[in-house]
Amino acid sequence: MEPCYLGIDVGSVSTNLVIIDQKGEVLRSLYLRTRGQPIEAVKEGLKKLEEDWPAGFSIQGVGTTGSGRYLAGAIVGADVVKNEITAHAVAARLEVPEVQTILEIGGQDSKIIILRQGVVVDFAMNTVCAAGTGSFLDQQAARLGIPIENFGSLALKSQQPVRIAGRCTVFAESDMIHKQQMGHKIEDIIAGLCEALVRNYLNNVAKGKEILPPIVFQGGVAANAGMKAAFEKALNQEIIVPRHFPVMGALGAAWLAREYMQQNGNSTKFKGFRVAAEHFETYSFVCEGCSNLCEIVNIKGGDGKLVARWGGRCGKWEIL
């Protein structure tokens, strides 16, 4: 049996699973919608992977990342639980070894990661403002009745992008409506929106950072050719969109699992595909031991045993 490694990235909007082989080649990759139910998404992903399993491989390590990394890690039995910034940097380095700048725009957050000589030296992350993230583009595409897949190619048709206020989604939307009622062409409005979002990203998330090539653009929004073009125009540089751009987090997590297992040489904690059929129950309560009133979250497995528990501040609930 050849060894392979599983990476799971549980984000707010999408849940991605990637299987890589020893050399880091992607054997399978899945991009699923989280739909507010991370546990269900992970189970669905595992089921799909099992149905379409690459013959002759067996999982030797599992890494999780994304905002749901602890949850996913507890459920599937992860060897490595890593934050998404490190995971994204690792994956970009795999695809483009000399990378110096990573622009990442996901469903609910956006980040910039600066690397020098293969080492992360700076990063910034925007989790407060939704302007410029995938969710907002999704929403605008739906409002205009354009399938999100065509959003980018439509933007590329524009000759005269209009200027849209991109500081905040609320202002951006009302400005877009204003421009549309003035009679501007839809592709010009869309291209203008892409430019506004890029401007917003560069002025907020990437403020004060030295953006040097090679620049890699990844995350779900990298599928949008209009955004890529807007970045190229704003930075006057070539932008590389890696092959596996939507699942870079999961790819990084898988690679980190591989590194970890090679260094430590233990057997994996992976619980196997039976997890997909297991029923998990989560419930929370407020601890009234003191006036901190911590919210403790419990996750129970199918056999009624506690899988994970967190949320306490004094540490007394951390003993399972």
Added chain:
Amino acid sequence: MRKVTFPHMGYSHIAFKQLIEDMGFEAITPCHPNRYTLDLGVRYSPEHACIPFKILMGNYIEALERGAEIIITSGGVGPCRAGLYGMTHEKILKSLGYDFRIVVFDPPLVNLWDFYWKLRFMVREARLSWRAFIDVIKRAWDKLKLLDEMEIKAINLRPYEVEKGSTTRAFHQCLQIIDRARTRKEMEEARRECHRILEKVPKDRSRRPLKVGLVGEIYCLLEPFINLEVERTLGELGALACRGVFLTGYTQTDVLGKGNHNVRLLAAPYLNQFVGGHGQNSVGETIFYAKKGFDGVIHVAPFGCLPEIVAKGVLPKISRDLDIPILTLTLDEQTGRAGVQTRLEAFVDLLYQKRRAKEVKGFGTLLPGYRCGLCQH
């Protein structure tokens, strides 16, 4: 017996509770700030007030509901808005219909007479002789020092713990022991007991934790509820989080004195004037940590804090000049725990990578790692 309350700040309430009780009042110890405190505070505070104001507001309302008649608090000077907070709290709380008296102690050097009259008022209310009062103050001060000592010890030991969370558990046990000790003798026993408890936590001494400096606004640094337990999080990620700001040290240098001279001198090339609050300190301490060879600095600031915004503007230049990574965390009621956790984890990863790269360049010599010791300067 008059009922007296005071602000909650880190673990200092244990000492203040004793102070109030020893003076002969009934102490209405403020709650640990929690979601309800914050909700309450946010509801009755101006939207753009900073988070310490909102937490205090919530705590005061809770205490007044429990019957507090006197609020003792500290004031401030300079461009920082905290100097106005006492009166603003008073105005808002009075308009909500509460009947109480608020005593705001400004640093004595600002107005010695004012300080004296307020102190005299409290001592008279307590019907204490000045001599007895001085004894009470001294014991409370000893307790405050004991609390800081244990907190520093816990911070220093946490990166070595074998089982995650065990140091935190032991530390909370210590807090209870310290709370119970009242006389000097009991406190001395408590001190030994706490040291023993913390030392008993199983540790892995072969680790080489990163050393991270914590700078920023004092309330955000001291109150774990607001900073989302940045010290514990860092400790459990294997980083020693040192901070220069502890309540006892700060009282000695900044409340009773004219500020930490060394820190101000260090800051001068980048920020040569007092901008209020801890702005200049944040700059000076960052330089201090950079020169001491720390791996990185974390800067915590309440959202909308002018002094810290000034400091934040200066920090990127220091980061470049002295080659030290700096992460700023801006905190308010909108701050999510997950975002802070992710940033801290990524920051620690960054620091480890940086150290490894340095070690590679140094032909495999391992950088020292850090022995535990007091990290106050």
